[in-house]
Amino acid sequence: MTFKASFLYALRIVKPNRTSxxxxxxxxxxAAFGIALSLVPLIVVLVVAEGMIEGITERMIGLSSYxxxxxxxPYFYENDSDLDELHELAASLEVLxxxxxxxxxxxxxxxxxxxxxxxxxxxxxxxxIFKTNKAFETYVEVVEGEAAFPTEKSAVIGKGIAxxxxxxxxxxxxxxxxxxxxxxxxxxxxxxCTVSGIVSSGYxxxxxxxxxxxxxxxxxxxxxxxxxxxxxxxxxxxxxxxxQDAYRSAASFLPAGFRVYRWSDINTAQYENxxxxxxxxxxxxxxxxxxxxxxxxxALIMVVMERKKEIAVLKSMGASSSGIAxxxxxxxMLTGASGLVIGLPLGLAAAVKCxxxxxxxxxxxxxxxxxxxxxxxxxxxxxxxxxxPAYYLQTVPVxxxxxxxxxxxAGTLLLSxxxxxxxxxxxxxxxxxxxxxxx
Numbered sequence: 001m002t003f004k005a006s007f008l009y010a011l012r013i014v015k016p017n018r019t020s021x022x023x024x025x026x027x028x029x030x031a032a033f034g035i036a037l038s039l040v041p042l043i044v045v046l047v048v049a050e051g052m053i054e055g056i057t058e059r060m061i062g063l064s065s066y067x068x069x070x071x072x073x074p075y076f077y078e079n080d081s082d083l084d085e086l087h088e089l090a091a092s093l094e095v096l097x098x099x100x101x102x103x104x105x106x107x108x109x110x111x112x113x114x115x116x117x118x119x120x121x122x123x124x125x126x127x128x129i130f131k132t133n134k135a136f137e138t139y140v141e142v143v144e145g146e147a148a149f150p151t152e153k154s155a156v157i158g159k160g161i162a163x164x165x166x167x168x169x170x171x172x173x174x175x176x177x178x179x180x181x182x183x184x185x186x187x188x189x190x191x192x193c194t195v196s197g198i199v200s201s202g203y204x205x206x207x208x209x210x211x212x213x214x215x216x217x218x219x220x221x222x223x224x225x226x227x228x229x230x231x232x233x234x235x236x237x238x239x240x241x242x243x244q245d246a247y248r249s250a251a252s253f254l255p256a257g258f259r260v261y262r263w264s265d266i267n268t269a270q271y272e273n274x275x276x277x278x279x280x281x282x283x284x285x286x287x288x289x290x291x292x293x294x295x296x297x298x299a300l301i302m303v304v305m306e307r308k309k310e311i312a313v314l315k316s317m318g319a320s321s322s323g324i325a326x327x328x329x330x331x332x333m334l335t336g337a338s339g340l341v342i343g344l345p346l347g348l349a350a351a352v353k354c355x356x357x358x359x360x361x362x363x364x365x366x367x368x369x370x371x372x373x374x375x376x377x378x379x380x381x382x383x384x385x386x387x388x389p390a391y392y393l394q395t396v397p398v399x400x401x402x403x404x405x406x407x408x409x410a411g412t413l414l415l416s417x418x419x420x421x422x423x424x425x426x427x428x429x430x431x432x433x434x435x436x437x438x439x
Contacts, residue, residue, distance in 0.1 A: 006323045009314075010330035013303060024303035028335050031295040035339025035412065036346065038292040042285035043347030046404060048354055049278040051397040057271060059203050061263035062135025066102070066232030068247050069266065073257030075224050083219065089254065090231055096253055097246045100234040102129060105219050107227025111211060113165040113173035120161060121209040122175060122227075124218020130156075130199075133234060145169030145197030149214040155193035159200040160208025171195050175211065179223040191221045202394045231258075238263060286411070293415040296335050300328055300423035304430075311430045325428030332420025336413050344409065348400065355396055362386045 014028060061067055070093075072086070086103055094101040104125045111120040130136045130147040140147065143159050157167065167173055175191045193213070201207040213221065231254075235246055243262060251260040264271065304311075311324055350357065365384050387396070 002323070003326060005319075006326040007330050009327040010334060013307070013327070013331050014334055022303075022306060024299060024306045027299035027302050028296075028331070029338075031292070031299045032335045032338040032342070034292040034295050035289065035336060035416070036343035038285075038289045039339065039343030039408070039412065040347040040350055042282070042289055042408060043344070043405070044351045044354060045281050045285050046408070047348075047351035047398060047400055048396055049281055050399045050401060050404075051354075052393060053274040053278055054399050055393045055397040056203055056274065057267070058135070059139050059201050059206055060267050060270065061238055062133075062234070063139060063201055064206055065261070065263045065266040066230075067099070067235045067238045067243060067263050068097075068233040068250055069261050069263075070231040070233070070250055070254055071259045071261070072229040072231070073259075076229055076257075086229070086231070093231065093233070093250060093253060097233060097235070097249055099236075099246065100133070102126060102133060102232040102234065103215075103230070104129075104232065105222050105227050105229050107177070107222040109175045109177040109211070109222075109226070111161060111165060111173055111175055113167055113171070116165050118161055118164045119209055120175065120211045122177075122211045122213060122218060122222060124213050124215055124222060126215050129212075135234065139201050140199050141202065143198045143200050145195065147197045147199055149212075150196055151194065152214055152217050153191070153193050154196040154214065156197045156199055156210075156212040157195055158204075158207040158210030159198055160204050161211065162195070162198045167195050167198070169195050169197060175221065177221065177223055177226055179225070189221065189223065191217070200394075203392075289412060290415060292339075293336065293412070293419050296332050296416050297419040297423055299335070300332055300420055301426070303331065304328065304423055304427045307427075308430060311427060315430070321428035323428075324430070325424040328424035328427045329417065329420050332424065333413060333417050336416025339416075340409055340412055344405070348405075351400065352398055354398065358386055358396070 014025065076086075090101040090103055102125070104123055106121065106123050109120045109122045111118050126132070127149050130140060143162075145156075147156050148154075149156070155173075162168070165173060172192055172194050175193060177189050178186050179189050191213075193211075199207065199210070233246065233250060235243060237243055247260060247262050251258075254260065314324065315321075362385065365386070369384060387393070
């Protein structure tokens with residue numbers, strides 16, 4: 001029995017027959033539909049997890065740690081001549097690495113307005129960073145006002161701290177830090193700022209405490225004990241091996257005392273956590289596909305039982321055991337392929353529209369809860385967020401990795417083939433004489 005004959009027999013098994021009803025064939029269609037349904041959440045989880053990880057990682061390394069970061073030694077800045085030296089180092093480094101260099105001073109302070117206080121991450125940055133830094137230009141959204149510094153005491157703040165302090169553009173607030181005097185006393189230092197703009201990166205864990213100050217104002221306000229001076233290097237190859245060359249060039253060029261880090265050194269824990277979470281989610285979803293694939297095996301066993309007479313006749317006419325087994329193995333793989341044909345497009349469509357689906361689900365849940373609270377519990381309704389912006393991106397970027405989609409398709413076909421082996425071998429071992437005697 002040739003492979004072509006086996007395959008034609010497999011097509012005859014799965015082809016719908018109007019004249020006769022087959023429970024086994026119905027079970028095969030049900031198994032294919034089960035595989036299709038199991039693929040939809042697997043693909044959605046894969047795309048959403050990939051988008052979350054990529055979106056958060058790109059924001060972390062672009063808006064917070066830079067691709068390569070050099071930290072100046074403590075008490076590096078004492079006067080304007082030190083600042084001029086820092087600018088010269090940055091200019092030389094920009095030529096050496098062929099990247100974009102940004103100098104900033106970053107430290108902590110206490111922000112206060114209307115009797116409400118909050119910790120703040122103060123960043124003294126060049127006034128044009130929101131336009132010249134590719135990551136800032138791409139990921140930072142202006143919620144209110146403008147991302148600029150009209151005056152020396154203007155401040156651009158994050159949406160999180162703006163909501164906490166109740167600030168709007170043109171409002172004033174105070175920043176408080178401390179310095180140590182020559183006699184060892186701690187002296188508070190205060191700066192009154194005017195909000196020029198409120199911004200958001202779409203991920204509150206990064207931007208909730210942001211307070212951006214003009215370069216000179218921030219350098220003068222922040223103190224040595226509560227801040228660091230950083231040279232941030234932005235490249236066009238953050239995920240390439242070339243980043244290691246940029247890191248080595250910066251480390252060898254900068255004077256002694258400077259500490260140089262790659263983004264992966266600073267964010268190792270977060271990045272590894274995201275990667276392991278993604279693998280765990282995909283594994284759980286793939287177990288669902290495995291369970292759905294087992295239905296193929298049970299459906300094939302039913303088909304084999306229904307077609308014992310056909311198998312006996314074929315064998316009595318010269319069909320080989322391997323040919324019969326190949327036919328039923330083909331049926332199993334055709335069932336898995338049918339599930340793929342249905343499930344992959346549905347999964348990809350759901351993944352592409354994941355933000356709309358999440359918003360629809362969120363609106364539906366909030367409507368039901370609001371109605372419930374109004375009827376039963378008064379005015380205690382609190383909106384529910386399916387993806388809390390304090391922990392997740394407000395909008396999930398859609399990244400479809402076709403190599404992973406191909407791996408899912410191949411894995412599904414292999415699973416379908418694997419669970420079909422036992423029923424196929426059982427069909428091939430059927431003895432035609434025993435079957436014919438019983439009929």
